[in-house]
Amino acid sequence: MDGYVSHYTNKLDAKGRVSIPAPFRAVLVRDGFDGLYVHPSIDQEALDCGGHALLREIDGLLSGLSPYSEERDLFSTALIGTSEILKVDSEGRTILTETLKSYAGITGEVTFVGHGHKFQIWEPGRFRAHLEEARNRVRDLRRQLSARHAAPDAPPLRSHGARE
Known part of the structure; x- marks a missing residue:
């Protein structure tokens, strides 16, 4: 599989940074996305993350809905309107915003969970x-x-x- 697989738990450091697992970073690099696309999961108290593959899934979902429909507006708000693009430093670390941490209940540790085309970040x-x-x-x-x-x-x- 060429996507995100397995799960890993990492700690946030004193500056609030967390290291993205190396296998997940490798997928992001192959995907060619600059940074990390993140939005609150619509089904769980977790964060959905990824790059171009995740954005293609979202675009595919939205393109199947009528452009001015309530459904499209709702999905757009939930999947795009609440999203953030986080920077990933040269050591593969990112900083989760307070909004994202609060949504997922994250404090000192996170668990990264592969879902193929995306991964999720959870409070362990x-x-x-x-x-x-x-x-x-x-x-x-x-x-x-x-x-x-x-x-x-x-x-x-x-x-x-x-x-x-």
Whole structure:
């Protein structure tokens, strides 16, 4: 995979800087984005981050919506209007703004979580809780898929959460 994978936990230093994991920096360099594009996640108390690949995903979503629709305005506000482009220094560190840290509940440490075309930055305790919930839901989905495979005429899978 050529995207962001795995997860890493790093501390903020005394100046509030955090080192972006080397594998994530390598993806940003290949992507050719100057800096780090960040916006508050619309589904979690975390930050969505990336470069051109993330921006292409956002552009793709927005281009599928009518230019003057309420939906497009809402997504634009949430994904572009609240975004920030952070500088990354020569050592691969960035400074999260107070607004971003407050949204994600970040104080002394952060967990970087790869999502392929983007990565997220979490407060480590919140990420552990989210990971546990994700594992439980994936187990449930796997059971549903197994049951559906065994009974092809079964009703469609139920969706959970904000993306319904």
